[in-house]
Every structure is written in C-alpha cells, then in structure tokens.
Amino acid sequence: MASRARTPEGADLDVVPIMSLIMHLIPMLLLSVRFTYLAQLPSGRVVPSVPAPSGDALAEQEAKVVSVRITAQGFTVGGLGGDHQIPCTAALCAPDTYDYASLTAAMVEAKRQHPTETRVVVAPGRDTPYEVVIAVMGATRSRGKGAFKEVLFPNALLADDGVAP
Amino acid sequence: MRRTRRRRIEETPTVMLTSMTDMFTLILVFLLHFIDPAMSADPTVQLPSAATTDAAAEGTTLTITPDAVRLNAKTVFGLSGGQVPSTVERDGKLIVPLYDALRAVQKQPAGTGTEEPLLRVECDKSVxxxxxxxxxxxAGSAGFGRFQLVVIQKE
Structure with missing residues (x-):
C-alpha cells in the first residue's frame, strides 16, 4: 500500500493555477465589457401617413393628433391650435442645432390641451439622421428628472418617411 | 562596535499569492457584473443616446449600420452610401430579402405567447x-408590431 504524504502544517495553498486561470479570464472579460448602459425607447407601428398640420381639415385633425414634423428648417408641431414652428438655433440645421428644449416646452403646452393623450406622431424627413429622431422622441416623452419628472407623450408613433419635406 | 551578522538565505523565497488571488477574484466578479447579453450592442454601431430608464431586453435584433443591415448578427444586405442599393429586391417600401429573413425568424419557436412579437432595433445614429x-x-409587414429602439442611456 502506498503511504500518503503528509501535508506539513501551515503550508500555503498552491494558488498559481488559479491565478493563471484568472489572469486569462480578465483580459477576455475586459474585451467584452462595455461600460455603458443600454436602454430603449418603445415605438409602435409605423403609421403610413400623418394628417397635415395645415390645410382645410386642420381644425378637425389637430384636436386629435399631436404631431412633430422634422424638416430641414426645424420642427413643426401640430395639435396646438395651428402650426407651431420651432426653428433651429443655427442657420443650418444639424443634429445639435435643433431646438429640443423649445420642443419640450411645446409638448408641455400640447399636454395641457390634450391631458389624456399619450401618443405623439413623429414625422421625420427622408434624410433626417436617426440621431435626431431619437432626440425628438426623448424630448416629447418627458420633462425633468427624478421626482420632478413630468410624463408628456411616452408613446411615439413613427410616420413613414417623406411625409415631412 | 558590534557587527551584526546577516543571515544568509539558503532556501528559495516564496511569493505570497493569496492576497493577489483575492484581488483578482474581486476584479473578476466586478467585470462579470457588467456582462449581460441584453446590455451589449454591436461594436460597429454608434448608438444614439436618450434620457430613458427603460431597460433594453433581449430578442430578435435588427442592426442597421451605415454599411449593412443585419438580423441577429447575420448580414441580410449591404448599404451603399447609407442607402438601400437598387440591386436589392423591393416591393414598394418593402425590402424583400429582409422580409424573408424576418419571416424565417418568426417561424422559429423561440417567440411564444400571444402578444405581438418585439423587434429590438440597434441603429447607427448617422443612418x-x-x-x-x-x-x-x-418588419411590420413581417408581423413585428412592437419595436424597441435601443439607445445609450443618458444621465
């Protein structure tokens, strides 16, 4: 019978293999980690067309639909008793020159006029960058933060492209 | 003056690795905390940011980069100059190859339940x-009625 070797008292554990394993795991995990939190904006079906916020049927339509058109000149908000133009803060509209703060203020007014409505139709132009669409959805969704957060129109419906000029 | 005699070390010195192992284990746990399949996006996509706290969920993922449209990481067709090329078969606004791919995904038994299927959309901000x-x-024509537009959470 083979005699069992006695472990000397107070001997350290051989942690070198564990260290080696962990040293391999850490770079692998570092490669796959992204230190950003992803969130989501829910959206409904793409609506085929949006009632124009101007024209003969305006009075009838605007009582029902709150809409935001994104154009090369800025935003056109429908549902406030007429066309409400919000131009860009610079001569040339770019993702960072659209006036999102004024859009949120217009949405607050729209919410006052349509307190039970939760939907807003967002109608971007064909070449509108996706970044602007998301920023508009964010601006129409709520105002403020934390305890001061005011929910405006959380359900955004995206319109077909080409509705806005 | 009395001279101190330095004792010669005859044995090979051993490095105490226990504390270092503890440290690496903590780093490992910290990194594992950030690994979540629903929290990772295609690294080639520059997602837009928005102030929303709704967590992104897993599901059928449609990825749109400036160069290609992918469904569950598989390229469906390429884009040229940020537009759908004329060689891609269309039926009005409907993109036929994407419709076929989405229908194939819909037939898979993964999506159970009676509610409308959800499509996770990861789109580059410049598209x-x-x-x-x-x-x-x-996607709507293929039966996806709800969309989850994935963004980077803004403070």
Whole structure:
C-alpha cells in the first residue's frame, strides 16, 4: 500500500493555477465589457401617413393628433391650435442645432390641451439622421428628472418617411 | 562596535499569492457584473443616446449600420452610401430579402405567447431615416408590431 504524504502544517495553498486561470479570464472579460448602459425607447407601428398640420381639415385633425414634423428648417408641431414652428438655433440645421428644449416646452403646452393623450406622431424627413429622431422622441416623452419628472407623450408613433419635406 | 551578522538565505523565497488571488477574484466578479447579453450592442454601431430608464431586453435584433443591415448578427444586405442599393429586391417600401429573413425568424419557436412579437432595433445614429422607415415598414409587414429602439442611456 502506498503511504500518503503528509501535508506539513501551515503550508500555503498552491494558488498559481488559479491565478493563471484568472489572469486569462480578465483580459477576455475586459474585451467584452462595455461600460455603458443600454436602454430603449418603445415605438409602435409605423403609421403610413400623418394628417397635415395645415390645410382645410386642420381644425378637425389637430384636436386629435399631436404631431412633430422634422424638416430641414426645424420642427413643426401640430395639435396646438395651428402650426407651431420651432426653428433651429443655427442657420443650418444639424443634429445639435435643433431646438429640443423649445420642443419640450411645446409638448408641455400640447399636454395641457390634450391631458389624456399619450401618443405623439413623429414625422421625420427622408434624410433626417436617426440621431435626431431619437432626440425628438426623448424630448416629447418627458420633462425633468427624478421626482420632478413630468410624463408628456411616452408613446411615439413613427410616420413613414417623406411625409415631412 | 558590534557587527551584526546577516543571515544568509539558503532556501528559495516564496511569493505570497493569496492576497493577489483575492484581488483578482474581486476584479473578476466586478467585470462579470457588467456582462449581460441584453446590455451589449454591436461594436460597429454608434448608438444614439436618450434620457430613458427603460431597460433594453433581449430578442430578435435588427442592426442597421451605415454599411449593412443585419438580423441577429447575420448580414441580410449591404448599404451603399447609407442607402438601400437598387440591386436589392423591393416591393414598394418593402425590402424583400429582409422580409424573408424576418419571416424565417418568426417561424422559429423561440417567440411564444400571444402578444405581438418585439423587434429590438440597434441603429447607427448617422443612418438616414428613409432606411429605418423602410426597415420598420418591412418588419411590420413581417408581423413585428412592437419595436424597441435601443439607445445609450443618458444621465
């Protein structure tokens, strides 16, 4: 019978293999980690067309639909008793020159006029960058933060492209 | 003066690795905390940011980069200059190859339940809306009624 070797008292554990394993795991995990939190904006079906916020049927339509058109000149908000133009803060509209703060203020007014409505139709132009669409959805969704957060129109419906000029 | 005699070390010195192992284990746990399949996006996509706290969920993922449209990481067709090329088969706004791919995914038994299927959309912020609109129109035709537009959470 083979005699069992006695472990000397107070001997350290051989942690070198564990260290080696962990040293391999850490770079692998570092490669796959992204230190950003992803969130989501829910959206409904793409609506085929949006009632124009101007024209003969305006009075009838605007009582029902709150809409935001994104154009090369800025935003056109429908549902406030007429066309409400919000131009860009610079001569040339770019993702960072659209006036999102004024859009949120217009949405607050729209919410006052349509307190039970939760939907807003967002109608971007064909070449509108996706970044602007998301920023508009964010601006129409709520105002403020934390305890001061005011929910405006959380359900955004995206319109077909080409509705806005 | 009395001279101190230095004792010669005859044995090979051993490095105490226990504390270092503890440290690496903590780093490992910290990194594992950030690994979540629903929290990772295609690294080639520059997602837009928005102030929303709704967590992104897993699901069928449509990825739109400036160069290609992918469904569950598999390229469906390429984009040229940020637009759908004319060689891609279309039926009005409907993009036929994407419709077929989405229908194939819909037939898989993963999506159970009676509620409308959800499509997770990861789109690059520079992509023009016309591409997004056509892709969402196609997804709607393929039976996806709800869309989850994935963004980077803004403070």
């Amino acid at each position: 023009p809306y016309t591409v997004v609109s056509d892709a969402l129109h196609t």
